[in-house]
Amino acid sequence: MNTTAPTSPASESSERGGRRSFLGALIAVGTASMAALLSIPLARLALFPLRRRAGQEGWSDLGPLESFTRLDHPVARQVTIEQPDGWERAITQQMVYVIPDSHGQPKVVSSVCPHLGCSVQWRRDQQRFVCPCHGGTFALDGHRLAGPPARDMDSLPHRIQDGHLYCRFVFYRQLLASQEAVD
Ligand code: FES
Known part of the structure; x- marks a missing residue:
């Protein structure tokens, strides 16, 4: 005997929408983390000449x-x-x-x-x-x-x-x- 209540088309579409927005948030967080990780070597590359010059000024x-x-x-x-x-x-x-x-x-x-x-x-x-x-x-x-x-x-x-x-x-x-x- 099937005890599962039939789902209406409206609730099915809101469930799909919820899954989509969760997936979207997950991708956004992943992209932001990746961008932050990639920016570290880029920042070091940009600052490198300044750091080198400061080190060479030692007396x-x-x-x-x-x-x-x-x-x-x-x-x-x-x-x-x-x-x-x-x-x-x-x-x-x-x-x-x-x-x-x-x-x-x-x-x-x-x-x-x-x-x-x-x-x-x-x-x-x-x-x-x-x-x-x-x-x-x-x-x-x-x-x-x-x-x-x-x-x-x-x-x-x-x-x-x-x-x-x-x-x-x-x-x-x-x-x-x-x-x-x-x-
Ligand atoms: S290194 Fe050649 S003369 Fe000094």
């Missing part, structure tokens, strides 16, 4: 100024820098040298060879900087003396604050005759 404290008053030889210092590496930030160490400028005041140069990026070292026995890779040499004040490098050692932005010498490490393009920062 490194090289120590009290009195450590650099009698510069008859370069004073080496290691600085810690943060670099963008894909979406991450890589922390590396770079060597810089504090050397005298033409007035005997401290200036800071990068140890990265402007030829192909090897690490230039001060050779006390030769009284000059020597690059171990292809024999580029530089004077105490960073001027190029010989070898394949096309320019002097790269000078770095520096400043004196509260009696300390600070520098900001910058990577420069290699092989060029003039100093050009890597963006």
Whole structure:
């Protein structure tokens, strides 16, 4: 015996309408969630250059100024820098040298060879900087003396604050005759 009450065409159509609106709401929520998820990498991509520029503005404290008053030889210092590496930030160490400028005041140069990026070292026995890779040499004040490098050692932005010498490490393009920062 069939005990189910027959449904009228009106109630059947309102039931179908309810199912349709529930499905519509579900699709809308799904689409909104997907759009939110997709927008995260897009937002990171849009903000990336700003974040990178902010990170590169870091100044490194090289120590009290009195450590650099009698510069008859370069004073080496290691600085810690943060670099963008894909979406991450890589922390590396770079060597810089504090050397005298033409007035005997401290200036800071990068140890990265402007030829192909090897690490230039001060050779006390030769009284000059020597690059171990292809024999580029530089004077105490960073001027190029010989070898394949096309320019002097790269000078770095520096400043004196509260009696300390600070520098900001910058990577420069290699092989060029003039100093050009890597963006
Ligand atoms: S990398 Fe320094 S001379 Fe070539």
